[in-house]
Each structure stands twice: as structure tokens, then as C-alpha cells.
Amino acid sequence: MRLLQSPQSAILCTLITLVLILSCNGADASDKVALQLAWKHQFQFAGYYAALHQGYYRRVGLDVSIVEGGVGKFAKEEVLGGRAQYGVAGAELLLHRKQGAPFVILAPIFQHSPSILLVRKDSGISNIQGLIDKKVMLLPGYKDADILVAFLNEGISSDQYLRLDQSYNIEDLIKQRTDAVSAYVTNEPWQMLQKGVAPLVISPMAYGVDFYSDCLFTSENEIKHHPERVQKFLHASLDGWEYAMDHPQEIIDLLSRQYKVSKTKAHLEYEAREIRKIMMPDLIEIGHMNPGRWQHIKQTYEKLGLIDADFSLDGFLYHPQQKLDYQPLKQIFFGAIGFIALFAVGSGILFLFNRKLAAEVKERKQAQKEIAMQKQRAEQYLQVATVMFVSLDVDGKVNMVNEKACAILQCSKEDIIGQNWFDMFVTKSAQHDAKNAFKNMITGHTSGPEYYENKIIISNGEIKYIAWQTTPVRDAHGKLVGVLCCGDDLSEKRKLQEQLIQSQKMESIGSLAGGIAHEFNNILTIILGNNEMNMRELSESSPARRRARRIEDAGIRGRDVVKQLLTFSRQDSPALQRTDIKSTVQGAMKLIQSSAPANILIKQNISENIFPVFGNGTQINQVIINLCGNAIDAMSEKGGVLTVTLRNEIVEDRFAGPHPSLSPGKYAKLIVEDNGIGMDEKTRERVFEPYYTTKPLGKGTGIGLAVVHGIIKRHKGFIDVHSQLNRGTTFTLFFPAYNAIRPEQKFVINRV
Known part of the structure; x- marks a missing residue:
């Protein structure tokens, strides 16, 4: 092989070598940083474990320590004291910012807060209004701000329920020492199910309060002095979360093996499923942050008097372009300028092509994002609806159900989705008509909405009457792919109607019985009176007297029947x-x-x-x-x-x-x-x-x-x-x- 001899070739080799050396030096340099978790090791922080053990942090030159939290060790104090550069905390970071803490939100990992109110399903409490005059166990101060504002949004003041201090012991709810407790949807409902007690979740989101949660944050000092490190840490963390959502079982095994998490595998799997629901990675890009949502959170705190209306969010939300140090990139760029010049023409053509492609990709992503947001809004509307919604595929299997339907059926979504609706919930007597109506809609014999009533059987065996409005669902090509059913529970209305009809029937019969009793009483009076006079004229030994005695006995029995009739018809009114x-x-x-x-x-x-x-x-x-x-x-x-x-x-x-x-x-x-x-x-x-x-x-x-x-x-x-x-x-x-x-x-x- 011949060596390159020309000066141009030598310069080119030198430039390429310089680029490689600079790149290698950048990769070898490792910045040591600490991430302070909000609580103890669990699936709640899965993305950071994935970023560490999949090497995402190492690839961008970061040596990251993940520090477990717990009682007395929280992310706010650790980041503020400089012992950690990054932390995980909730929306209350906004209050700390207002109090002067220089915190900056990098990305909210949970699009919805896991914070809920938990009650026993058998308590008869089904909504937040049911907690009036009840005992409610909450975190101290305003740590449960979203729950407190949910009460205010429903017009329930703090003196209308008895507030207890949080004991962090779910046994207080199970043993009914409290009627409700603030909890995490990812944890405490599972604990209740393991104790054999059915939980019922009351979400603040149903009452117009929707917080971000588990926010990744840092300090203004970190952004000012290490802007490039902030970007690297953020991107590597989000890549870790994407990996964790795609490989939950791998992270669960890692938690049990390396972090010695005491939760069972089944508990961690439950936690992973619930976290996926509030992260919504299939609909929203992980870490997506909407300034309008933070305005909503600020207004929520305003209702509690914790923040001023004129408080500005400037500097609180991270913008990647702020104060970045491009000096290393410039050195690499100028060092490689000679090499780039050799390919200027080809790069120009490639640039134009990539620009056009990027514009198309951006347009497509924007369209996908709009569709995802529309889908999210539609699902939110369905969840807070006061009627039940059930979506069936062409085989009659449930593929979507809202919270109201779960409450009426007394089943969880996991128990309903994937089941055949007619076999599981429709009574045998109503199955034939219900299946025929469904078949007519699926085969296209019915094109518009249909209205009908039928009886369903819920999980405890109780029969309920539901008025249905059904409509066919078609895909983008017009193909019929299922049926959406909207149902209104008429059970209580039917019961009241039956009671009213029974009452009216008894009133009518009572009036008739009273009239008959009066007429019959007049007849008996004549019979008994004349019979008594005849008996006076007959001797004790006379056969006719014995027959008259039988007439008297029958008349007395008839008089007793008349008395009962008058009592039934309320025309015989003894004093109360x-x-x-x-x-x-x-x-x-x-x-x-x-x-x-x-x-x-x-x-x-x-x-x-x-x-x-x-x-x-x-x-x-x-x-x-x-x-x-x-x-x-x-x-x-x-x-x-x-x-x-x-x-x-x-x-x-x-x-x-x-x-x-x-x-x-x-x-x-x-x-x-x-x-x-x-x-x-x-x-x-x-x-x-x-x-x-x-x-x-x-x-x-x-x-x-x-x-x-x-x-x-x-x-x-x-x-x-x-x-x-x-x-x-x-x-x-x-x-x-x-x-x-x-x-x-x-x-x-x-x-x-």
C-alpha cells in the first residue's frame, strides 16, 4: 500500500487526527454529579436506573450517582445545599421558587399527578362530596395542595370535614379509623387489595385540578456554570425513561437484584402499569412541558393563598438555548474546516435535501402531536363524564371503558378490558336482543345511533337497568371497527317508579276495601240484630237456637274481617x-x-x-x-x-x-x-x-x-x-x- 505523499494529503490526515483526538478527550472526561431521588428506590424512578445501567450517562461523559431519599433526606435540601446537582420533586417546587430557592424545572416526568384520595369501596362514598362531615387524613400543611383545591372547587370548606394528620399507615383506612386518606395511585390501592379490601379512587383531576409530578430539576447555578452538562444529563435521563417504559420487566429485575427493593414483583408490576397511565408515553413525548399547565398550577396555589397573582414563572422553566458554552464545538469546527471544505459541494446538496426532509418530518410530528392531544382530551372528557361509556370491537370485546362505567359495574378497568361484554355483563334474558342490536350495527344494517334499554349484571350479582345510546365507530378509511355505547343507569329511577305504582295500587285497593267494608258492615248489623231477637224467642233446647248460634258466630267473624278492612283502608283511626x-x-x-x-x-x-x-x-x-x-x-x-x-x-x-x-x-x-x-x-x-x-x-x-x-x-x-x-x-x-x-x-x- 502506498503512503500519501502530497502536502494536501498530509494536512488532511492531520486535521482528521485532531478531530479524533478532541472527540476522544471529550468522551474520556467524566463529570461527577449526583441525582437526589424524592423517596426510596422503587419503579417510580425507573428511567434514571435505566440511563445509568444502559450507559446513557457514561456515553455523554457523566459519572452519575443516584442517591436514595427518605425521611429527613429530600431533593429540595440536597440540591439547595450543593450536595446534589439534580433532584426529583413535585409541583411544590413552584412554592420553593416563590420563597427564593433558585430551582429550575428541566422536565416533568409524570404528565398527571399520582396524588389521590383513597376510600373503602364498601364505605358508600363515591365522590368528594361524600366526604362532608367525614374524617380525611392528609399530609401536613399544603403538601396535598391539589386535593385541597379539589375540595374548594366543589365548594367544600375546610370546616366541613375533619382533617387528620397523615400517618403513612394504610391500616388506618382499612380499620376505618379514617374515612379517606391521601395516597399515591401507584402504591396504596395495591396494599389494600392485598389485605382483601376493595379500594375506590377519588382523583383531583376529576374536579379540575391537574398537576405535573416527579419533576426533574436543578439549580440556576448549575445551568449558569455547566450548561452543556445540564443538556447532556437531561437528554440521557429522558432516553433512560424511554428505555424503562419499553423494558419494564428488565427494570423490575434490576430493582430486586441490585437495589434490594423489598416490594414483591407483582407489586412492582402494578406500580409500572399505573405509572405508564400517568406518564402517557404512547401519546405524549416523555418530559414534555407546557407553560400553560404551570400557569394552571400557579392559579391553583393562588386559590390557597400560597402564591401571588403577579408572581412570574420567568427563569423557573428550563430553555435549552440559555447561556450555552459553544467554545469546545467551535474548536472542533475550526480544526476540521479544511476537511469540511473538501466536501462543501456535496454537503450543500445534502443540506438542502435534509432541510426538506426535516420540514416534512416536523410537519408529520406536529400532526401526530395534535392527534395525540385530541385523543388525550377526548379520553379526559370520557373519564369525567357522568354517564358510562363502553367501546366494543367487532367481536363484542371491550377495548375502552371510562371511570363511571367502572363505578357502576364495580370492576376495575383491567377486569373489564378484553372481556366479551355480552357474556360477562348482559343478563341471559336480555342477551338475545342485545346481541341482535349489536350485530345489526356491525353489519351495517343500522347506520345511525340506536336507543334501547336492557338489564345488566354487575360484579356483586346485582341487576341494573341501563338506557343505551349506541353509535358505530369507523376508521380513517370508513371501515366499521366497533361500537361506542353511552349508558345511563336507570336502576334507582325504576325502583322509585315501581314503589310509586305499588303505593298507588295500594291506595286504590284501600279506598275500594273501605267502601265495601262500610256496606258489608251495614248488612251484618241487620243480620246480627235480627238473629239476636230470634234467639230471645227460642228455648235453649230448640234446634233452631243452635242454628241461630252458628249464624251469630259467622256474623262475628265477618265483623272482624270488616274491622281489618277498615284498618287497612285507614278509615278506622285509633289514637296515636x-x-x-x-x-x-x-x-x-x-x-x-x-x-x-x-x-x-x-x-x-x-x-x-x-x-x-x-x-x-x-x-x-x-x-x-x-x-x-x-x-x-x-x-x-x-x-x-x-x-x-x-x-x-x-x-x-x-x-x-x-x-x-x-x-x-x-x-x-x-x-x-x-x-x-x-x-x-x-x-x-x-x-x-x-x-x-x-x-x-x-x-x-x-x-x-x-x-x-x-x-x-x-x-x-x-x-x-x-x-x-x-x-x-x-x-x-x-x-x-x-x-x-x-x-x-x-x-x-x-x-x-
């Missing part, structure tokens, strides 16, 4: 007064105990200090004897247990809401329970109708429970029945306490 219901129940149970068959065991659970009620002791006694008699009849063949319970009850709004005839307040609660033959649904729906009976001919009139219903209505109380075939029946009665209801006052107007 302050009544000791405890004594009434105990007296009735003595009579029932003495006459009950030997194969019936009677249990009494009667509490002390029962509220006195505003009622009639005789009618309450009649109610108890009637219900207990029916219970004994239901267990007469096989025997069983009759349990009578009496206790005080305070009815709240959330229980009284579905029952229009039951007002909030104090009640004496009577429960009559048996384990007899029970009733089917059809019988249970008609059990209070007069003359409806399942007993054999001659063993029942069918008027007893109708009379019970009438007595309870007159006492302004409430009665409910639950029953299953071969599993028994339970009647629950509420009698208003005496201090809750008073006799109506009558006012006399004197006319002059």
Missing part, C-alpha cells in the same frame, strides 16, 4: 300517642312463645333504651302477632328459628334516598326473620296486596299483611321484605321515634 314499643314487643312475644309449636325456636334480640315511638300499642301488637304467625306457618312442617330483633336506627340521606316513604331521622327498627319456605320474586312483589295468599283454602284470608302495611303507613313508618325460596323471609320495619313526629297542630282562624 307516645308508646313504649319495647314493652309492646316483649308483651306480644310472651303470647307467641306460649302458643308456638315445639319444633320452633324463638330468639329475641331486644336492645336497651329503645326510642319511644309515636304510635298505637294495640296496632303494633297486631303487626307483631301477624308477622310472627306467618313466620311460624312458614316453618310448621320442618321447624326452624324465629328471630325477633328490636334496636335503634338513625337513617341517613344516602339510605333514605331510594325509599321516598322513609325520611332521615331516628327510628325504632323491628326485624322479624325466619328460615322457612320463603317466597319467590312474584309472590314477594304481591305480598302486601289484600286477598292475595299462598295458603290453602280455609287457612288464610290474604288480608293480614295488607293490614300490616296499612298500619305501618299510618304510623309514617317503612316496611321492607327480603325473601328467597327455601332460605326464609325477613321483614324489616321502621317506626319513627316520638321526638321525630308530633301530632298535627290545628289552627283556628277567628273571623271578624
Whole structure:
């Protein structure tokens, strides 16, 4: 091989060698920097571990130490004290900036805050309004600022709930020592699920508060003196986060192996899934920062009086172009100018081509970003909607569901997505019609929105009525790819309608029964009166007197039936007064105990200090004897247990809401329970109708429970029945306490 001999060749080789030497020197030089984490090692900081162990920091000449945080060691103090050059913290960095700390945000890693309010799913609390007058455990001061402003946005002041100091112990919520606790969506819900307690998440985002979180930050001093290092650290960290999101299992293994994280693999996988949801790497570029969002965060702090309206964000948000030192680049450029000159013409052509290509790429990225933002906004609207949204593919499988649907179905998104909607949630009786309607839309026989109602079955087996509006979904080429279903829960409305219809029916029957009773009473009076006169004229030994006695007995039984009818129709109105219901129940149970068959065991659970009620002791006694008699009849063949319970009850709004005839307040609660033959649904729906009976001919009139219903209505109380075939029946009665209801006052107007 011949060596290059010309002066030009020698110069060219020298320049190339110089460039390589400068480049190598730059690569070998390693700046030592420290990154202070916000808390202990966990998947929350996955991107920084990836950047370190994949060599991203090393490739840009950085020797990075990742320092674990914890109690007494936080990123704010470490960066401010110069012990760390970079740190991870939340949106509260804005408050520190306002207080004079020279912090600069490089990139928000989490596009949404993981901060949430957590309640027990079985607590009956489903939204932030449900926390009024409840105990809420929060971080000290304004560390839970997004949650505090969510309360304010809903018009709930701090004196409308009892604030407790954060104990960092989820057992306080599990053991119900508090009603709600501030938590991280990535952590505490998992802990509750492992304890067998279903969590329910209340997100501040649903109430107009949307913070960035886990922000990578540095100091003004670092940017001023090491601008190039700041850029290198930022880009290497974001590359690490991109790697971590693509290889979560690898990072989980790294955390367990090298960082000795105590969490289980399943817990770390859960944390990784939840972090992906709030980072949204598939829709938004990792580390994307919108100044408008920071203005929103500043305005949120303004509501709490923590920051002034005229406070400026200037200098708080990082701009890569600020005060960068290009001197090393200039040295390399001038050192290589001779080499570049040899290829000037080709480079010029290549430059023009690349410029055109870059413009096209930029335009395409902008379009993709707009589409992603539109998709994000649409998903946010769906999540805060007050109706349920379910999206199905052409096979009927769920591919999208919003928070309202999860709340109604009482399932998590993970349990719903991927399941066949019709097989999992639609009742068997409604499946045929629902599948046909879906098939017609998928095959194009129905082109526009469709409206229908059907019954669905939720996770706990409860049936709900849903009114649906469905519309076909097509892709960019017009191909039909699924169906979007918008559903409104009509269950409570249906229940109220059924109760209203039943009440109206009972009122109508009562009016009819009252009229018949009066007419029948007049007839009985004539029969009994004339029969009594005939009996006076007949001797004791006369056969006619014995027949007259049977007429008298039948007339008396008829008069008792008339009395029951009048009680049912509320036309027989004995006086109501302050009544000791405890004594009434105990007296009735003595009579029932003495006459009950030997194969019936009677249990009494009667509490002390029962509220006195505003009622009639005789009618309450009649109610108890009637219900207990029916219970004994239901267990007469096989025997069983009759349990009578009496206790005080305070009815709240959330229980009284579905029952229009039951007002909030104090009640004496009577429960009559048996384990007899029970009733089917059809019988249970008609059990209070007069003359409806399942007993054999001659063993029942069918008027007893109708009379019970009438007595309870007159006492302004409430009665409910639950029953299953071969599993028994339970009647629950509420009698208003005496201090809750008073006799109506009558006012006399004197006319002059």
C-alpha cells in the first residue's frame, strides 16, 4: 500500500487526527454529579436506573450517582445545599421558587399527578362530596395542595370535614379509623387489595385540578456554570425513561437484584402499569412541558393563598438555548474546516435535501402531536363524564371503558378490558336482543345511533337497568371497527317508579276495601240484630237456637274481617300517642312463645333504651302477632328459628334516598326473620296486596299483611321484605321515634 505523499494529503490526515483526538478527550472526561431521588428506590424512578445501567450517562461523559431519599433526606435540601446537582420533586417546587430557592424545572416526568384520595369501596362514598362531615387524613400543611383545591372547587370548606394528620399507615383506612386518606395511585390501592379490601379512587383531576409530578430539576447555578452538562444529563435521563417504559420487566429485575427493593414483583408490576397511565408515553413525548399547565398550577396555589397573582414563572422553566458554552464545538469546527471544505459541494446538496426532509418530518410530528392531544382530551372528557361509556370491537370485546362505567359495574378497568361484554355483563334474558342490536350495527344494517334499554349484571350479582345510546365507530378509511355505547343507569329511577305504582295500587285497593267494608258492615248489623231477637224467642233446647248460634258466630267473624278492612283502608283511626314499643314487643312475644309449636325456636334480640315511638300499642301488637304467625306457618312442617330483633336506627340521606316513604331521622327498627319456605320474586312483589295468599283454602284470608302495611303507613313508618325460596323471609320495619313526629297542630282562624 502506498503512503500519501502530497502536502494536501498530509494536512488532511492531520486535521482528521485532531478531530479524533478532541472527540476522544471529550468522551474520556467524566463529570461527577449526583441525582437526589424524592423517596426510596422503587419503579417510580425507573428511567434514571435505566440511563445509568444502559450507559446513557457514561456515553455523554457523566459519572452519575443516584442517591436514595427518605425521611429527613429530600431533593429540595440536597440540591439547595450543593450536595446534589439534580433532584426529583413535585409541583411544590413552584412554592420553593416563590420563597427564593433558585430551582429550575428541566422536565416533568409524570404528565398527571399520582396524588389521590383513597376510600373503602364498601364505605358508600363515591365522590368528594361524600366526604362532608367525614374524617380525611392528609399530609401536613399544603403538601396535598391539589386535593385541597379539589375540595374548594366543589365548594367544600375546610370546616366541613375533619382533617387528620397523615400517618403513612394504610391500616388506618382499612380499620376505618379514617374515612379517606391521601395516597399515591401507584402504591396504596395495591396494599389494600392485598389485605382483601376493595379500594375506590377519588382523583383531583376529576374536579379540575391537574398537576405535573416527579419533576426533574436543578439549580440556576448549575445551568449558569455547566450548561452543556445540564443538556447532556437531561437528554440521557429522558432516553433512560424511554428505555424503562419499553423494558419494564428488565427494570423490575434490576430493582430486586441490585437495589434490594423489598416490594414483591407483582407489586412492582402494578406500580409500572399505573405509572405508564400517568406518564402517557404512547401519546405524549416523555418530559414534555407546557407553560400553560404551570400557569394552571400557579392559579391553583393562588386559590390557597400560597402564591401571588403577579408572581412570574420567568427563569423557573428550563430553555435549552440559555447561556450555552459553544467554545469546545467551535474548536472542533475550526480544526476540521479544511476537511469540511473538501466536501462543501456535496454537503450543500445534502443540506438542502435534509432541510426538506426535516420540514416534512416536523410537519408529520406536529400532526401526530395534535392527534395525540385530541385523543388525550377526548379520553379526559370520557373519564369525567357522568354517564358510562363502553367501546366494543367487532367481536363484542371491550377495548375502552371510562371511570363511571367502572363505578357502576364495580370492576376495575383491567377486569373489564378484553372481556366479551355480552357474556360477562348482559343478563341471559336480555342477551338475545342485545346481541341482535349489536350485530345489526356491525353489519351495517343500522347506520345511525340506536336507543334501547336492557338489564345488566354487575360484579356483586346485582341487576341494573341501563338506557343505551349506541353509535358505530369507523376508521380513517370508513371501515366499521366497533361500537361506542353511552349508558345511563336507570336502576334507582325504576325502583322509585315501581314503589310509586305499588303505593298507588295500594291506595286504590284501600279506598275500594273501605267502601265495601262500610256496606258489608251495614248488612251484618241487620243480620246480627235480627238473629239476636230470634234467639230471645227460642228455648235453649230448640234446634233452631243452635242454628241461630252458628249464624251469630259467622256474623262475628265477618265483623272482624270488616274491622281489618277498615284498618287497612285507614278509615278506622285509633289514637296515636307516645308508646313504649319495647314493652309492646316483649308483651306480644310472651303470647307467641306460649302458643308456638315445639319444633320452633324463638330468639329475641331486644336492645336497651329503645326510642319511644309515636304510635298505637294495640296496632303494633297486631303487626307483631301477624308477622310472627306467618313466620311460624312458614316453618310448621320442618321447624326452624324465629328471630325477633328490636334496636335503634338513625337513617341517613344516602339510605333514605331510594325509599321516598322513609325520611332521615331516628327510628325504632323491628326485624322479624325466619328460615322457612320463603317466597319467590312474584309472590314477594304481591305480598302486601289484600286477598292475595299462598295458603290453602280455609287457612288464610290474604288480608293480614295488607293490614300490616296499612298500619305501618299510618304510623309514617317503612316496611321492607327480603325473601328467597327455601332460605326464609325477613321483614324489616321502621317506626319513627316520638321526638321525630308530633301530632298535627290545628289552627283556628277567628273571623271578624
